[in-house]
Amino acid sequence: MALLRSRVESANRPDCPFPLNNLPYGVFSVSGAAPRCGVAIGDMILDLAECEACGLVDADGTFAQPALNSFMALGRARWDAVRARLTELLAEGATPDLPLVAMSDAQMHLPIRVTEYTDFYASKNHAFNVGVLFRGPENALPPQWTHMPIGYNGRASSVVVSGTPIRRPMGQVRGEAGPEWVPCRRLDLELELGAVVGADSEMGSRVSVEQAEAMIFGYVLLNDWSARDIQAWEYQPLGPFQSKALGTTIGAWIVTQAALEPFRCAGAERLNPLLPYLHERRPGLYDLELGWTMNGQVMGRTNYNVMYYSSAQQLAHHTSSGCPMRVGDLLGSGTISGPGRDQAGALLEMTGGGKAPVTVNGAPRTFIEDGDEIGLFAQAQGAGYRIGFGPCTGRILPAQP
Amino acid sequence: MALLRSRVESANRPDCPFPLNNLPYGVFSVSGAAPRCGVAIGDMILDLAECEACGLVDADGTFAQPALNSFMALGRARWDAVRARLTELLAEGATPDLPLVAMSDAQMHLPIRVTEYTDFYASKNHAFNVGVLFRGPENALPPQWTHMPIGYNGRASSVVVSGTPIRRPMGQVRGEAGPEWVPCRRLDLELELGAVVGADSEMGSRVSVEQAEAMIFGYVLLNDWSARDIQAWEYQPLGPFQSKALGTTIGAWIVTQAALEPFRCAGAERLNPLLPYLHERRPGLYDLELGWTMNGQVMGRTNYNVMYYSSAQQLAHHTSSGCPMRVGDLLGSGTISGPGRDQAGALLEMTGGGKAPVTVNGAPRTFIEDGDEIGLFAQAQGAGYRIGFGPCTGRILPAQP
Known part of the structure; x- marks a missing residue:
């Protein structure tokens, strides 16, 4: 597999940990707003709660929560569908406006409520x-x-x-x-x-x-x-x-x-x-x-x-x-x-x-x-x-x- | 300490596990209704969610939940206050109408969400x-x-x-x-x-x-x-x-x-x-x-x-x-x-x-x-x-x- 090129330029550098091929999930907050789910792309975070609010992605509202547990509970078929959709939205040449936040402005939180x-x-x-x-x-x-x-x-x-x-x-x-x-x-x-x-x-x-x-x-x-x-x-x-x-x-x-x-x-x-x-x-x-x-x-x-x-x-x-x-x-x-x-x-x-x-x-x-x-x-x-x-x-x- | 006599007659028998002196907490349901918190007295359960709904006891609405965790989180002063109030309500001679359920009609559930x-x-x-x-x-x-x-x-x-x-x-x-x-x-x-x-x-x-x-x-x-x-x-x-x-x-x-x-x-x-x-x-x-x-x-x-x-x-x-x-x-x-x-x-x-x-x-x-x-x-x-x-x-x- 080769690099998947992203509209977020920093994600295309060969030493970037978060290219479009990765798309790891986390929970972040900016300037005192409520923690919500996001995905890392280059040096940015895509605000998944905002994406859902704008109808860009569908995860039954779970991305507004301060942990990924409810999203995970939707099951593997949904994990795959959301990943495919995010790959599309973040690809080079994609045009929809996206709620991107600079990683340097964000505070990271525990990504899950650890059950056991x-x-x-x-x-x-x-x-x-x-x-x-x-x-x-x-x-x-x-x-x-x-x-x-x-x-x-x-x-x-x-x-x-x-x-x-x-x-x-x-x-x-x-x-x-x-x-x-x-x-x-x-x-x-x-x-x-x-x-x-x-x-x-x-x-x-x-x-x-x-x-x-x-x-x-x-x-x-x-x-x-x-x-x-x-x-x-x-x-x-x-x-x-x-x-x-x-x-x-x-x-x-x-x-x-x-x-x-x-x-x-x-x-x-x-x-x-x-x-x-x-x-x-x-x-x-x-x-x-x-x-x-x-x-x-x-x-x-x-x-x-x-x-x-x-x-x-x-x-x-x-x-x-x-x-x-x-x-x-x-x-x-x-x-x-x-x-x-x-x-x-x-x-x-x-x-x-x-x-x-x-x-x-x-x-x-x-x-x-x-x-x-x-x-x-x-x-x-x-x-x-x-x-x-x-x-x-x-x-x-x-x-x- | 001697037996505290209760208005629930079965609680006054010397071999009863649940006299007024005890008042253990549990979570129960009857005929398909939602599980809620209760307290055992004699062969009956006092429906604490109903008690709260009627204004007989105050636990910030936590008794309607299907586990005692939220009630416990209110802290020891509240545990003591609620116990004192229940002792009063269930004492011999007390008159308020009480939502009592026969234990034999109830299904019991885990009393707490076990955290760890x-x-x-x-x-x-x-x-x-x-x-x-x-x-x-x-x-x-x-x-x-x-x-x-x-x-x-x-x-x-x-x-x-x-x-x-x-x-x-x-x-x-x-x-x-x-x-x-x-x-x-x-x-x-x-x-x-x-x-x-x-x-x-x-x-x-x-x-x-x-x-x-x-x-x-x-x-x-x-x-x-x-x-x-x-x-x-x-x-x-x-x-x-x-x-x-x-x-x-x-x-x-x-x-x-x-x-x-x-x-x-x-x-x-x-x-x-x-x-x-x-x-x-x-x-x-x-x-x-x-x-x-x-x-x-x-x-x-x-x-x-x-x-x-x-x-x-x-x-x-x-x-x-x-x-x-x-x-x-x-x-x-x-x-x-x-x-x-x-x-x-x-x-x-x-x-x-x-x-x-x-x-x-x-x-x-x-x-x-x-x-x-x-x-x-x-x-x-x-x-x-x-x-x-x-x-x-x-x-x-x-x-x-």
Whole structure:
């Protein structure tokens, strides 16, 4: 697929993250007006609420709402129809007057009301590396890891949009003479992609991997901030809890499945056959470069295609017990790490558990310090265009003892 | 405190679960009308939406909604004012005409929209007994267990109201030659009390145990159905996931903190001092008899006062990282088990991991079979009255392979 040329000139630059091929959805506001749905094009945002008010597009009035949940609930046929219509309206040569807003004038909000949030653990490099640090090399990869996408329920209330400051948590950690109550000393990021679920499933029913794929509306960048010292003390046997509840940052733009379709590819080599309920008829990952920065310096770079399980497999597994899924559910991919040190999606891995500092703008770091800003980035490179995700950043505020 | 006599004669019987002292809230409907809020009194339900429409009580119109979330969000001062007004209206000798509905004519619904659901692990007997079965006696009680209320995020979408059938899940279990995909063979119940959170907390802030207590609106019976074979294979290292997502049943009636106040008591003896953020100024448990039945036969009986952590301590811990809490959050106490076999709140414990069957109406059981019905019950015994919770039942449907 080549670049689709847009009437918005800035969208036609080869390095623009938001060409006409992309059309990611978000929620924005300008100068105090009510938040509403929009789509990114070049350095502009198309005001979808205004478009609907003018009769340019039809989404049953859902674009005037401050979250995309109601639009998603209209179903895939409507997602496709609206995308086709927006492609038409924004194409080079199209003439209708459009309510476009400069991105620089807009404030971005959480694009969805997060219904529930689940985080998975699907990069073999990450699972192995972290397993070694928490449990030693002989127990590093849990025995079921190659048979099922392991995940845990996270806390939806702590999901925030890119740019929201994150407070360093206080917490219980293991001490010499019993547990201590301290500001987290091992604060970390996790580089992830979040899948946004756009359809419900019924309680007591399972969905296949194909059905699951059709339920996914799109993807956001996701940073699952992690307090490693709190995690080490609390996580056995019921899993991470407060160590993962200090905040999860997502990008403001949901990149749709349709935009990523040209980049579909297979993931990591399978180590053993999967049970039939996890079979994929076609590859479920994307050739998508991702990375992260600390205070502006690129620290790690990897690719989404290192993952062992796709979001569709994770979603299918999530319903395997009959668990009902709902519009607005968010599924974290798990930390995305390649095999090399400079491909790690978390400081825990990159520094070998804090033993081997990295250098950031000349200063040593093992974990995140107060005032540090972490940013995630991702892009799929097409022929003469790219699909970007926009920023996913957060700066750390000091703990409140 | 003695029985408060009501104009509803059935509420004055000493064995009535819903005397004027109780006034639990629920959501009901009659003959196809829209679900609305009500309060139980004797064998009747007072239609609170109608009461508001007639000007008998003032809750900003929230009682016409099909969930108590908006009423709870009005805050504790309003909870108290409405309770005082209802006590007046329903007292013996009160004369205003009241919209009362026979409980037998009403269908009950989920009393709240469950925002998020967290399940704890706060009975030492249960934690130890289950720990022995999953990890052996030497690792039975996790080292942090006496220092913090361990919990994990559950799945809110799978919480259903008493009477809803529960489908036996399919799932991955450990097999001789690798994992197998089978109907759950070790289906279990968990006898719990659920605390309903009635106020928000701010992200990045912590709440004290006292503040936490003031945020709790009331309590429901809660059965956290558990697939033990799926759990054993999946739960390390990120905790239980699909084994706990097949369904969680709660009772239809929320018993308020106010109703339970006369039964306040201390819990289990503390084995070591707690960190200051978990200190309680006054005892946070209740002298509340609980138990469960299988196909009508009483199987286990225990008391809520065996618990090691109160719901207020659990809620305070839940915010320790700055995790924001929201109106409608549900906190499971963890399985409530006394030390004896006939005090166990789960079959896993009662049967020693399935090795020692129990007899139910003459038939042996290790775990739950298709068609079995599990019921929970609870009551606090006052002088001449009792505070009941109503039923919390579920019958098991066969798996769908």
